[in-house]
Amino acid sequence: MTEPRRSLSLKELGDRVRQAQHRQDPGGSGGGFGNGPRSSLGWAFRIGVDLVSALVVGVGIGWFLDHTFGTMPLFLVLFFFLGAAAGALNVWRLVTRMGMMPGPAPEAAKDRGPEKPPGPEGRG
Amino acid sequence: MAGPLEQFEVKPLLPITVGTTDASFTNASLFMALAVALVTIFVVGGMRGRALIPGRWQAMTELAYEFVAGMVRDNVGSKGRQYFPFVFSLFMFVLFGNLLGMIPYSFTFTSHIIVTFALAAVVFVLVTAVALARHGLHFFSYFFPSGAPVATAPLIIPIEILSYLSRPVSLSIRLFANMMAGHTMLKVFAIFTVAMGVFGVLPLAVNVALIGFEILVAILQAYVFTILTCLYLHDAIHLH
Numbered sequence: 001m002t003e004p005r006r007s008l009s010l011k012e013l014g015d016r017v018r019q020a021q022h023r024q025d026p027g028g029s030g031g032g033f034g035n036g037p038r039s040s041l042g043w044a045f046r047i048g049v050d051l052v053s054a055l056v057v058g059v060g061i062g063w064f065l066d067h068t069f070g071t072m073p074l075f076l077v078l079f080f081f082l083g084a085a086a087g088a089l090n091v092w093r094l095v096t097r098m099g100m101m102p103g104p105a106p107e108a109a110k111d112r113g114p115e116k117p118p119g120p121e122g123r124g
Numbered sequence: 125m126a127g128p129l130e131q132f133e134v135k136p137l138l139p140i141t142v143g144t145t146d147a148s149f150t151n152a153s154l155f156m157a158l159a160v161a162l163v164t165i166f167v168v169g170g171m172r173g174r175a176l177i178p179g180r181w182q183a184m185t186e187l188a189y190e191f192v193a194g195m196v197r198d199n200v201g202s203k204g205r206q207y208f209p210f211v212f213s214l215f216m217f218v219l220f221g222n223l224l225g226m227i228p229y230s231f232t233f234t235s236h237i238i239v240t241f242a243l244a245a246v247v248f249v250l251v252t253a254v255a256l257a258r259h260g261l262h263f264f265s266y267f268f269p270s271g272a273p274v275a276t277a278p279l280i281i282p283i284e285i286l287s288y289l290s291r292p293v294s295l296s297i298r299l300f301a302n303m304m305a306g307h308t309m310l311k312v313f314a315i316f317t318v319a320m321g322v323f324g325v326l327p328l329a330v331n332v333a334l335i336g337f338e339i340l341v342a343i344l345q346a347y348v349f350t351i352l353t354c355l356y357l358h359d360a361i362h363l364h
Contacts, residue, residue, distance in 0.1 A: 042344075046348075049297050049298050050294050052294075052297075053290040053293035053294035053297055054290035054293075056290070057286055057289045057290045061286070061289075079286075082282050083286055085283045085286075086284075086290060087287075089283055089284070089287045090290060093287075
């Protein structure tokens with residue numbers, strides 16, 4: 001501190017408090033994806049798990065319903081396909097969020113942070 | 125010689141039976157308690173001095189705090205700050221569980237799917253409760269994207285619900301599979317080392333590299349678990 005000591009006016013104090021608060025909490029809704037460096041193997045594993053887990057849940061629900069109502073193959077088959085679709089949806093969401101999708105992906109561009117305009121630089 | 129999967133065996137240390145339920149204090153319980161105790165010592169002990177210029181220990185504690193706080197800020201947004209204690213506890217518990225498992229002769233509780241599934245279920249229930257509390261019945265619009273033709277609702281809604289229900293499953297499988305696969309691999313190469321005599325140097329070298337890799341995986345998977353929790357919280361607060 002080189003400036004001479006003086007008591008701060010209330011307005012200056014208010015400004016400083018606001019600055020400190022902004023540093024603590026810059027606001028915004030977040031939603032940026034984990035932006036650390038990631039190996040392609042890690043991505044492959046994530047996509048694989050996301051694809052399979054929905055299928056597992058679907059088959060589980062289908063089997064449970066069949067087991068309860070005694071309609072053995074009906075719900076199992078139905079929820080197998082629904083689970084497979086949900087798995088594909090999971091992968092689609094994940095890949096879109098990564099910004100690896102060609103064509104317009106407004107949701108992905110929005111998710112990647114407000115400061116970046118949607119544009120071709122998000123594609124990898 | 126012990127098989128590669130024997131390290132995952134849950135052994136009761138202190139047999140306790142509540143009614144007909146086996147509630148023994150097992151080696152898994154021991155390491156969970158140890159992880160909680162170590163996290164508490166790490167955080168409370170590190171911040172005991174409250175120095176303006178932190179020492180080594182306090183710097184580590186502050187680093188952990190800042191890391192998770194930044195993660196919550198970047199991924200959930202400013203409304204997510206009130207969930208920071210939960211996210212921080214979750215991260216530290218998983219991280220210490222993973223890292224404790226890297227100590228020889230210890231037990232890795234995160235390599236059991238029931239443990240990771242219980243953690244993921246807590247996250248799932250909390251996220252759903254947050255979404256319901258914040259948005260009320262409007263939360264259910266999450267399962268039907270706006271703008272889709274109403275005629276597709278019978279197909280889209282079950283698929284969206286299944287996709288939502290698959291979150292805790294994928295969250296738990298990811299952590300459990302990574303930890304279990306890594307520890308099994310370490311043990312397999314250790315068995316090769318013993319069985320191959322002089323040539324055991326080769327698998328030993330592989331094991332040295334693998335242990336480094338496993339420490340990376342231990343930290344990375346704790347990070348991934350936490351960041352996905354943050355993303356789910358973000359979805360719950362903002363509903364897209």
